[in-house]
Amino acid sequence: MPWTPDQPLVRLADVHKTFGGGVEVLKGITMDVMKGEVICIIGPSGSGKSTLLRCVNALVPIDRGSILVEGQEVNDPKLDKLALRRKVGMVFQQYNLFPHKTALENVMMAPVHVLKRDKKEVERQALALIAKVRLTGKEESYPGELSGGQQQRIAIARSLAMNPDVMLFDEVTAALDPETVKGVLVTIRELAEDGMTCMIVTHEMGFAREVANRVYFTDGGVLVEHGPPKEFFASPRDPRTRQFLDQIL
Amino acid sequence: MLHETSGIKLTIFYDAFDRARFFNGFLTSVRLMAVCLVASVVIGVVGAWIQGSRLRVLRLITQGYIQFFRNTPPLVQLYFFYFALGSYLKLTTGNGIAVPIVSNFTWAAICLSFYAGAFNVEIFRAGIEAVPRETLEAAESLGYSRLKAYAYVILPLAFRISLPALNNNLVNLIKTTTIAYAIAVPEMLYVANQIWSDESNVPEMMNVLLITYVSLVGILVWVMGRWERGLRIPGYSPA
Numbered sequence: 001m002p003w004t005p006d007q008p009l010v011r012l013a014d015v016h017k018t019f020g021g022g023v024e025v026l027k028g029i030t031m032d033v034m035k036g037e038v039i040c041i042i043g044p045s046g047s048g049k050s051t052l053l054r055c056v057n058a059l060v061p062i063d064r065g066s067i068l069v070e071g072q073e074v075n076d077p078k079l080d081k082l083a084l085r086r087k088v089g090m091v092f093q094q095y096n097l098f099p100h101k102t103a104l105e106n107v108m109m110a111p112v113h114v115l116k117r118d119k120k121e122v123e124r125q126a127l128a129l130i131a132k133v134r135l136t137g138k139e140e141s142y143p144g145e146l147s148g149g150q151q152q153r154i155a156i157a158r159s160l161a162m163n164p165d166v167m168l169f170d171e172v173t174a175a176l177d178p179e180t181v182k183g184v185l186v187t188i189r190e191l192a193e194d195g196m197t198c199m200i201v202t203h204e205m206g207f208a209r210e211v212a213n214r215v216y217f218t219d220g221g222v223l224v225e226h227g228p229p230k231e232f233f234a235s236p237r238d239p240r241t242r243q244f245l246d247q248i249l
Numbered sequence: 250m251l252h253e254t255s256g257i258k259l260t261i262f263y264d265a266f267d268r269a270r271f272f273n274g275f276l277t278s279v280r281l282m283a284v285c286l287v288a289s290v291v292i293g294v295v296g297a298w299i300q301g302s303r304l305r306v307l308r309l310i311t312q313g314y315i316q317f318f319r320n321t322p323p324l325v326q327l328y329f330f331y332f333a334l335g336s337y338l339k340l341t342t343g344n345g346i347a348v349p350i351v352s353n354f355t356w357a358a359i360c361l362s363f364y365a366g367a368f369n370v371e372i373f374r375a376g377i378e379a380v381p382r383e384t385l386e387a388a389e390s391l392g393y394s395r396l397k398a399y400a401y402v403i404l405p406l407a408f409r410i411s412l413p414a415l416n417n418n419l420v421n422l423i424k425t426t427t428i429a430y431a432i433a434v435p436e437m438l439y440v441a442n443q444i445w446s447d448e449s450n451v452p453e454m455m456n457v458l459l460i461t462y463v464s465l466v467g468i469l470v471w472v473m474g475r476w477e478r479g480l481r482i483p484g485y486s487p488a
Contacts, residue, residue, distance in 0.1 A: 057390050085392040096387035099485040100405050110391035113401055144484020155387075162391060 003071025008032035009166055009197050010056060015065035017051055025051045027221035028065070033166070033199060038192040040200045040208035040229075043218035044244060049201040050093075052218070053168045056199065057088040070165065082114070089159030093171040095151040097143040103130065103154045104139035107161050115162070122161070129157040133187050149180025153187050166197040173204060185211075205249060209233055217241045258450035261457065267444050274440030275461065281358060281426045281436060282465070286419055288362035293369025293415075297407075298399060300374050311370065318367035324428050326364060331356045331432040357429035365422040372418060376411030377403055409480050416473045420466050437461065 010033040017026040025048040033039055041049045054060040056067060058074050058081050067074040069087055097106050107126040111117045130139055133153035143151050152172055159167060169188060173181045185204065189211050192198055202208055208215055209229045216226040217238070225238045233249075236242045260267040299311045318326065335356060339347040351359075380403050388398035430438045437458060445454045 059386055059390060081389075082392045082394065085390055088390075090387075090390040092383060092387060094381075094383055096381075096383045098384065098387070098402055098406075100409070100482050109401065110393070113397055114392040142483045142485060144482060146484075158391070 003068075005035050007071070008068070009035045009037075009070060010199065011066075011068040012052075012056075013066045013068075015052070015055060015067060016063045017048075017055060017060065018063055025221050026055070026062070029218075029221075029223055031216065031223065031226070033197060035165075035197055036195045037213050038196075038198045038200065038211055039214045039216060040202055040212040041216045041218060042202065042205065042208060042244075043224075047218045048221045049218055050170050053090070053170050053199060053201055056166075056168060057085055057090050059090075086115070086162055087165045088168060089162055089164035089166070090168040091152070091155050091159055091170065091172050093174050095143070095148070095155040095175075097151055097155055097158070099143050102140050102142055103135065103146065106143070106154055107158045110158065111161050126157070126161055129160050130154070132160075132190075133157045134183065147180055148176045149183045152176065152180075152184045156184075156187055156191075160191075166199065167191065169198065169200040169202070171201050171203065173202070173207075203248075205233070205245075217244065219244070257453055258448055259453050259457070260444065260448045260450060261454075264448075267448070270440050271437075271444060271457075274435055274437040277354070277434065278426060278436040279465070281354065281361070281429060281434070282423050284358045285361045285365060285422055285426065288358070289365035289369050289419075289422060290415070292362060292366030293373045294404070296366065296370030297373035297377055300370065301377065301399075314363075315367045315370055318364050319371075323361065323364045323425055324431060327357065327360045327428055327432055330360045353432045353434050354429075357426070357432060357434045361422060361425060361429070364425070365418055368418045368421075369415065372411050372414045373407060375414070376407035376409075379410045380406045409477075409482070412473065412477045412480070416470065416477075419469060419473070423466055423469055424462065 010031075012029050012031050015026050015029040016024070018024045025046075029048075029052060031039075041052065043049055051060055055062050056069065056074065058079060062075050065075065069084060072084060072087075073079070074084060097103075098109065101109060104123070104126055107129055108119070108122050111122045111125070112119055127136075127139065130136060133156055135150055135153055135157075138146060138150060138154075143154070146154065156167075156172075172188070173184050176184065181204070185207050188198065188200070189207075192211050200208070200212070212229050214226055215229050215232040217224045217232075217236075217240075219240050224240050225236065226232070232241075233245065236245055261271040262268065296311050296314070299307050302308055331353060335349055335351060338350045340350060341347050384406070385398055385403060388402045393402070426436060427438045429436050430442070433439065441454045441458050445451045
């Protein structure tokens, strides 16, 4: 059955993952993310949030269960990883820019190398994306010459250059100096407002409350509860959620 | 003349025959160095890539190759190639004379390239392993295949990290080309030997050899140094 936009863009069903050494980090995660939806995943360290995101674009293979991205099964040995990763953009905690390339080249590389698109046209798009993340003038800078926040915004532009259908953000502000966090969050919020489907793992509760359509709380590899941010933060039902929120808010 | 006044016999500077054979020896050495430099780097890059392969057989073969060439003396390898393998690779011509298929120069080039290549594989592997895993993940999540990520991201970074160690090994390679002398490749040491046998000017020729090698290695180090500086990335220091 072909995927249509009225079905969940990302659909996780009973996802299990155990790392070597027998640590079960995901114990049956089920969630649906609709097109245009912005979800935030929060929870204590080691609760499996990052692993969850990394499973969605097949950086981490899952043991059991199903992950569908636009109807394509990720948990399939015959999976076309390249096709999947064109649809799914990912931004990392440590930005992971290519340090030997300028900001502009970082944004242009994948469309040129992977999608074999025309260089001129890619450059035009890349310049527009760099302007969108408010870094016009930094095109020729190398990652090492940019602040953490600037690098992270270039990393977002780099992912967007592949025209993904869903963006995964893995604690993208956790490694940043406080004064550069805001720029990154503004960029993500603008993306969300443009209708980009986003799955965001974050520790920024204020940001989650503001930007998310739905907040998920994970603890110990299970989804404890989820709901619209207003309800979620105002009246969490599960004691574990309450305890977590009490600690950080 | 210097020789009449001081007794120093630098025949290569005034004797046309000696000059010609020394110059030919010099050219042979430089040719051997150039071939081995390029081939050993290519072997290093390919070998390092194979070492990261998922195929166990390929990894084992590379590992065996490295162990063999790294753990045996280059002179023994050269003898092995030339006398052991070379003795099988002969054609017998109509008048009953055996002609080797592979020349001694080619054997020296093959042997030294694989010898230095074995070290280069390890040097590049160390460079590749020093590239953060996360950088590879970023490339993968942008849709890069393993080969493309290797070509566009990992290798350019690994190469920069490897350059100082590579430098050392290539300097070593330049110097090791003199062992081609042992299988009568007419390179610099070989012709110098011929000249001092004819002219009995061993100390002079020794000095000429040393100065020539110091200069050749100096040029290589200078070129590599410029290259290293040229490749330096603004604001980047490998962890």
